[in-house]
Amino acid sequence: MEVKSNLxxxxxxxxxxxxxxxxxxxxxxxxxxxxxxxxxxYKASETVGKFLKQGDIVIYESTVYPGVAEAAKxxxxxxxxxxxxxxxxxxxxxxxxxxxxxxxxxxAGTNWNFLNFKPGLVGGHCIGVDxxxxxxxxxxxxxxxxxxxxxxxLNDGMGQYIADEVIKxxxxxxxxxxxxxxxxxxxxxxxxxxxxxxxxVIDIVTRLKEYHVNVCILDPWAxxxxxYQEY
Numbered sequence: 001m002e003v004k005s006n007l008x009x010x011x012x013x014x015x016x017x018x019x020x021x022x023x024x025x026x027x028x029x030x031x032x033x034x035x036x037x038x039x040x041x042y043k044a045s046e047t048v049g050k051f052l053k054q055g056d057i058v059i060y061e062s063t064v065y066p067g068v069a070e071a072a073k074x075x076x077x078x079x080x081x082x083x084x085x086x087x088x089x090x091x092x093x094x095x096x097x098x099x100x101x102x103x104x105x106x107x108a109g110t111n112w113n114f115l116n117f118k119p120g121l122v123g124g125h126c127i128g129v130d131x132x133x134x135x136x137x138x139x140x141x142x143x144x145x146x147x148x149x150x151x152x153x154l155n156d157g158m159g160q161y162i163a164d165e166v167i168k169x170x171x172x173x174x175x176x177x178x179x180x181x182x183x184x185x186x187x188x189x190x191x192x193x194x195x196x197x198x199x200x201v202i203d204i205v206t207r208l209k210e211y212h213v214n215v216c217i218l219d220p221w222a223x224x225x226x227x228y229q230e231y
Contacts, residue, residue, distance in 0.1 A: 016051040024048065025061040029125065029198070034132050034152075036065070063130055065137050077130040078148055083117045084127075085151035088158055091119035095165070121162075121200035122155040123189035128198055159203020167211055178212045187219040187227060194221045202231050 016022070026040040041062055048058060064070050091101040101119060108114045122128050131152050135145045170177050189199040205215050217227075 013047060016048065019051070020053070020055070021057045021059070022048045022052075023059045023061055027125065027197075028063045028129075028133075030129050030132050036133050036136055038064075063126070063133060065133060071134075074130045074134050077127045078134055078151075080117075081122055081127050081131050081155060082147060082151040083115055084120070084122050085154040087117045087119045088154055092161065119158075121158055121189075121203075123198045123200040124195065125197050128152075128155065128200070156200070156203075159200045160207045163204045163207035163211075166208070167213075179214065181214045181216060182208055183216045183218060185218055187217050187222045192221065194223065196222055196227055196230055 024041070024044045026044045028041050029037050031037045041060075041064065045058075052058070063074070087101075087105065090104075094101045094104060105116070105118065109116050131148050135148050135152075138145050138148075166182065167177060170180065184201065184204060187199060187201050188194060188196050189201075201217075205217070208215050
């Protein structure tokens with residue numbers, strides 16, 4: 001990274017006392033129970049808090065529980081999650097009745113007010129995570145969300161569904177499943193991006209291995225060492 005004259009880097013906490021503006025960008029993932037994990041956020045806030053002076057500004061880039069501004073960000077991602085869940089469900093239905101989902105979506109897209117979403121995996125650290133923040137806050141207020149959590153369940157199950165459909169296709173084509181080799185093109189959570197956090201491609205890999213399939217992965221954007229550390 002090119003260092004400009006007014007830009008420096010440090011891992012010394014004591015250097016914070018010279019700052020007037022703090023931008024906190026730590027991860028705010030969910031745990032194995034789909035509950036928001038704010039440990040890193042709390043720790044970073046405590047650290048910054050020790051050096052705050054009157055007039056200082058603290059900016060949270062990390063996802064946090066909704067106030068007005070935060071809620072706007074969360075519902076943007078929750079809305080996309082629900083829309084993708086809808087077309088994922090359509091894809092399952094059309095697959096059962098022998099219709100091509102992409103052909104149908106293309107035809108529907110000729111209507112000016114049709115929202116053009118495609119079926120697929122929903123991963124990463126925003127769209128697949130933010131709905132749980134909204135759901136958690138709703139439950140604390142005494143309301144159990146229905147559509148939000150239904151969308152999450154459907155999208156979280158797509159990796160397993162895709163793997164199962166691959167196995168069914170192999171069986172129909174009389175391809176030996178056990179010991180077979182399957183190549184997966186792409187591993188990062190979205191195209192043209194090196195980020196593998198919360199990629200749902202891992203769900204396909206895990207499910208295929210349950211069928212004793214040898215899985216190979218090719219993704220020029222993914223760092224193999226990082227993938228092995230993460231998964």
